[in-house]
Amino acid sequence: MANPVTVDFPRNFTKALNDGQLRRNLRAAMDTLGLRRRNLFSDPEAFEQLRARGDAIRRRALSKLPQLLEQLERKCTENGIQVHWAETPDEANRICLEIMQRHNATRVIKGKSMVSEEMHLNHFLEERGIEALETDLGEYIIQLDHETPSHIIVPAIHKNRDQIARLFHEKIPNTPYTEVVEELNAIARKILREKFFAGEVGVSGVNFAVAETGTLCLVENEGNGRMCTTAPPVHIAVMGLEKVVERLEDVPPLLRLLTGSATGQLITTYFNMISSPRKPDEKDGPKEVHLVLLDNGRTQIWADPELRQTLKCIRCGTCLNHCPVYTRLGGHAYGYVYPGPIGSILTPQLEGLENAGAMATASTFCGACEEVCPVKIPIVDILRRLRIEAYNKVDSPHAVKGHGYKVNAMESLTWKGWALSNATPWVNALNAKLLGLLGPQLPRLPAPDIVKKWTQSRTLPKFASKSLHVLAKEKGLSDE
């Protein structure tokens, strides 16, 4: 994972844009996911109703977040799940490590979890001599290639079948080259089967944690999540503290929205509801279940009513699938764990604007992300807010970390001049006249940076010799 301070967006972006194979892979994958989602939510009215419900459920949960978290802790504890609170990723990592060390664990098996990516848990454990094996097929593939997920849901979406075939052939000893999907699956399955039973601790994420019952819900398709949470004697679930919902009945609509938005599935192959460790009369399941709740700046986000909406996210990744920018870059170019539209609003809030603020500029505000968001997060408004706070020191306890980092005299002056011209009719008229007169001469003048960037792929627009103001006057239009 890149060090936050050294993320070089322009270089990353250019590299991704020049990678034709990557762009073809992403395009094909996104078209498929988008089509599946459209087919599932084919009735716009019914979908709107479901979205409204999802939005309401998430709003309600966030409106009483502190109480629900307390209730969740109480219920989990009653059920025998041990609850831990972590303010920072480092704290969360240490909690996990301590549990693993207590059990002398050296091999950990993991189900897919974005929060564990946010914690850089694998790297942390590796440095301390613990092997953390990813068991989600996509995660397993990228781990083989020493990569991080490039998508929230489909971590290896940037790779096509041929690339995976080559990777397996090169990285897994004694593996013949094959492009047959079933054979590739069988190869991974055989290796992972053995690992499941060798794992001493299982780590998973949490899709929804139900406060009412103390239940941890886990959505998955491969069965690896079930293996990770039942085969080893210890299960550690890590979650961002916003994942809590109030009632059990809140889960079905959110689940429908999640699977439908993510992969266009009505339901997934597996839906795990973990409510306790193994009970005395039970034959299987872990003997210990731990829940690690990570804050990492979320309470700060939560404190602001507008920014709070970021936390409604159910991590379906559909905003990525529909984003024209993500589709052309892939997740790695963003340089942080959460890419695409949701990443562009979440990451700068977690990492600070001075580190990740540039992510908010990687959007045309086209609104495709908002249009598909199953819980109606106002992504564009929050992006705009981040742009504003990047340029302005904000006197508010809710200001985004790193606000004002972009304050610069030149840009401020330019906009001040622009505002003066557009708020003063005679200056505006004079400008229009000058541009009209100068228009044909402009190409001969030395081009400023802004013009060079525009003309790398486009010709410049021509200024009209008579503005609409002038034409309207000549036409005798009333100016009352």
Added chain:
Amino acid sequence: MPTRPEKVYYFGTCLIDLCYPQAGMAGIELLRREGIQVIYPQQQSCCGQPAYNSGFPEEAKKVARQQLKAFPKDYPIIVPSGSCGGMLKHHYPKLFADAPEAAEAQRFSERVFELSEFLVRVLDIKLEDQGQPIKVTWHSSCSALREMRVIEYSKSLVRQLKNVEMIELQRERECCGFGGSFSVKQADLSSAMVADKVTDIEQTGASLLLSGDCGCLMNIGGALEHRQIPIPVKHVAEFILERAHG
């Protein structure tokens, strides 16, 4: 929707004002031919969106306040752009939410209509096609599509023209990569997006690209010209005026 008014205000937009005044005039003509008196306040300028989306809300407010001043009466405000229309209609109330002008901005926003929606829904305009057969394609601007939600009205105008065949783009709902300051700040990304849009346009075999937003037309038209692809671009108002009234 208002009932057919006697007078309307016309908000020309700064881009049309400076670079595409003929598109602006076409919108005015279409309204006048329906018997509507069009008022063009000379005090108007820009909607403020460039500063608003770039992170300079105070400057945006300063310019927006000038528009509130320039359109004081109760007439509908017609805008030949989904993007600037979206700013006036959906963002002014947010921009002024905590300002003394909050109520004024709210009333202002309620009077804003995108041109094609107004022509179709309020004026129920009927077009007779006088032109030769032609194949055109259509680009939906993101703000007209998702913010103003007026694409169906714009397209229905083109569909009234019997000699015009409209071929839809494969990826009509995908952004052309303009995005105001995005096109400069993320120049490579913007170029990649408009390149794909241009390929899509070429593949339709159409001889003209239409849209209701001059920002997109400037972006796409500039890219077509840069690649020397002989497909001109035109604002829908200008096109239907030419076809229907010669």
